[in-house]
Amino acid sequence: NSCCCSFEDYKLTTEWLLNQTSHRPKVAVICGSGLGLLADGAANKQIFRYQDIPNFPVSTVQGHEGCLVFGTIEDTPCVFMQGHFHLYEGYSLCKVTFPVRIFKLMGVETLLVTNASGGICPDFKVGDIMIIKDHINLPGFAGQHPLCGPNDERFGIRFPCMSDAYSKDLRRVALDIGSELGCSDFIREGVYCMVSGPNFETIAEARMLLILGCDSVGMSTVPEVTVAKHCGLRVIGLSLITNKVSLDYSREEKVNHDEVLEIGKMRAEVLQKLVTTLISRCQQQSINTH
Ligand SMILES: O=P(O)(O)O[C@H]1O[C@H](CO)[C@@H](O)[C@H]1O
Ligand SMILES: Nc1nc2[nH]cnc2c(=O)[nH]1
Numbered sequence: 001n002s003c004c005c006s007f008e009d010y011k012l013t014t015e016w017l018l019n020q021t022s023h024r025p026k027v028a029v030i031c032g033s034g035l036g037l038l039a040d041g042a043a044n045k046q047i048f049r050y051q052d053i054p055n056f057p058v059s060t061v062q063g064h065e066g067c068l069v070f071g072t073i074e075d076t077p078c079v080f081m082q083g084h085f086h087l088y089e090g091y092s093l094c095k096v097t098f099p100v101r102i103f104k105l106m107g108v109e110t111l112l113v114t115n116a117s118g119g120i121c122p123d124f125k126v127g128d129i130m131i132i133k134d135h136i137n138l139p140g141f142a143g144q145h146p147l148c149g150p151n152d153e154r155f156g157i158r159f160p161c162m163s164d165a166y167s168k169d170l171r172r173v174a175l176d177i178g179s180e181l182g183c184s185d186f187i188r189e190g191v192y193c194m195v196s197g198p199n200f201e202t203i204a205e206a207r208m209l210l211i212l213g214c215d216s217v218g219m220s221t222v223p224e225v226t227v228a229k230h231c232g233l234r235v236i237g238l239s240l241i242t243n244k245v246s247l248d249y250s251r252e253e254k255v256n257h258d259e260v261l262e263i264g265k266m267r268a269e270v271l272q273k274l275v276t277t278l279i280s281r282c283q284q285q286s287i288n289t290h
Contacts, residue, residue, distance in 0.1 A: 003094040003149045005055070010098075013055045014105040021046050023070035025079040027279050028103040030224060032115030033257070034063040034264025035240070036082035041276045042071025050083070057095045059083035063261045068099075073276050076283040079103065086219055087139065088198035093146035097227040101155060104231045110170075110282050111228045112275065113237040116260045117218035118200065118245035120209050121190060126244060127267055128186045129274065130216055131174050132166050132237030136193040137222045144196065146223040147230055156230035165229050170236035170282060177277045183270055190215025192239050194222035200255045206245045216241060236278065240267055 023046060031038045039045070050056045050066045059066035064083025071078055085096040100111065119128065137145070151158040171189065178187035193209055195201070197219035201209070209217055216239055228235050242263040243255045 004092055005094050005098060007152060007154060009055050010101050010105060013053060013102050016054050017048075017102065017106065020048070021070050023077055023079070025070060025077045025103070025106060025108050027076055027078045027110045027112060027282055028108045029078060029080045029112045029275065029279070030084050030114060031080060031082050032084065032220065032240070033061070034116060034261035035114050035271065036063075036065045036067075037268050038114065038272055038275050039069040039071065039080035039082055041272050042069065042073055042078060042080065045069055045071040055098065057085050057091055057098065059085070060089050061086065062257065063264070074280040076279050078279060079108070084220060084224065087144065087196045088219055093144060093223045097146045097223045100224050100227045100233070101231060104155070104233060108233065110234045110236070111224070112278065112282070113221050113224060113235065114271070114275070115218050115221045115239050116242045116264060117192060117216035117239045118243050118255065119216050119241040120206060120245050120247075121215040122247070124188060124215065124241050124244065125186070126241060126263060128188050128241040129178070129183070129267065129271065130188045130190045130192070130239040130241060131171050132192045132239055133171065133189045134166065134191045135222050135225065136191060136212060136214055137226065138194055139196050140222070140226075146227050156232065160230045162226065162229060165225055165235060166237055167234050170234065170278070173281050174236060174238070174274070174278055177274055177281065181270065181273055181277070183274070188215070192221065192237065193217045195219060201245055203246055203249055206247050210247060217245060236282070238271070238274070240264060240271065
């Protein structure tokens with residue numbers, strides 16, 4: 001379970017990208033299932049397919065295009081991952097989180113993670129956008145953790161603090177933008193729980209997650225956020241509630257991945273507006289605090 005990538009692997013990929021592009025991103029955006037279109041608003045785009053980037057994993061899931069897109073949003077240089085990686089694809093957590101350390105070495109300061117998740121909180125509706133306030137690393141409890149193995153001090157310390165994983169300042173900015181855009185009635189805050197997948201939850205599992213304090217559940221994001229915090233990146237997370245997780249044996253609806261992607265399309269426009277405004281404010285905030 002220890003890391004399969006050496007510092008030289010990270011360096012090689014970083015140097016390859018720095019030689020191929022003149023973009024020097026400050027914000028990295030990870031686009032979750034069906035959310036690759038978040039990159040559409042960027043100008044001066046330069047696109048790399050994952051399969052052409054040395055050491056990069058490739059996307060194997062529908063709704064994950066498998067492209068790294070460099071570009072600018074207003075004046076902020078950004079990089080978008082159209083598709084990310086999951087344990088259930090058979091990747092080690094070292095591979096799942098590989099791009100985060102590349103971003104760090106390229107000079108990125110802020111990571112904006114997005115994903116699709118199932119709503120556990122009974123108040124949540126399909127199409128809600130949940131600003132991630134905190135997470136529960138369920139695979140981590142069982143030893144599936146991206147920081148297991150020898151610690152590389154060049155990235156961060158052995159025992160990183162995780163009590164402030166999601167920037168309080170950026171969460172407030174995201175809430176403000178939501179209200180400016182007139183979306184307050186479907187913007188929420190909550191706790192995201194990662195499970196390994198690939199099956200969706202049984203009803204008993206969903207009930208357990210509710211008792212544990214989870215507001216939504218998905219199969220990603222937590223490893224990337226953990227590695228990002230370890231290496232000192234600022235993190236903000238948005239989770240699109242694509243379905244309600246069944247907590248009741250009498251409910252007949254059955255969740256499927258097509259429905260997850262469909263809700264992504266439905267909320268595409270507003271999510272894109274939220275993300276682009278957030279990126280430009282992130283950068284202003286970072287300038288003001290330096
Ligand atoms: O977390 P992302 O990849 O956005 O997508 C979520 O949706 C997929 C299942 O439909 C899983 O990959 C789950 O993690
Ligand atoms: N585990 C899990 N992942 C999801 N991704 C989108 N919806 C869901 C869900 O209901 N459960």
